[in-house]
Amino acid sequence: MYFSIDTDGAVPIYEQIVRQVKLAVADGILVGGQRVPSVRQLASQLAINSNTIARAYQELQADHVLEPLRGRGMIVRRDAINRCTKARNALVADGVRRALADALAGGMTADELREVFEMELQRQSSLIGNGKSREA
Structure with a gap:
């Protein structure tokens, strides 16, 4: 999945990630059961602090979009669409x-x-x- 982050924009980076993940799920780019990049991988890919990615993933978990897969990272919930x-x-x-x-x-x-x-x-x-x- 490709993320487009505006580091100078008014929308916080973690919120941009949350929105883009939700849009990708709604558009069928990400599907239920699919793994998302780890916090470390995505932070490295986007050159963003890993705490920012972790915050986005925590919000996506709270919104019932992502769920942890023990020892293997995060996946999109099957009922998230x-x-x-x-x-x-x-x-x-x-x-x-x-x-x-x-x-x-x-x-x-x-x-x-x-x-x-x-x-x-x-x-x-x-x-x-x-x-x-x-x-x-």
Whole structure:
């Protein structure tokens, strides 16, 4: 699994890891029973303090996304997909709320917002349909 960490951003690094693991589970990139990198491996890979990774994994355990496998590290819980899908949907809804609030405060009309939304939805759907990355 690939992590994209913004060390200068407003979101704490451990929270970025938590979000990305939940999104990976919701998207089927990580599946129930799959092992995740050890704290030491991930800390080395990302060049981040191992305590930060441990904190993210502890939160993921508390959120019932990961579970320890005695002597072998952490695995994704088999029942984590529903929780992670709900978490992803909540993150998206929050982003939409913020974008709408900013657009309306900036003077955009509902019709202008609908037009922008429909155009972008069509563009993104076409990118995904062509096998291109969502980030393209």
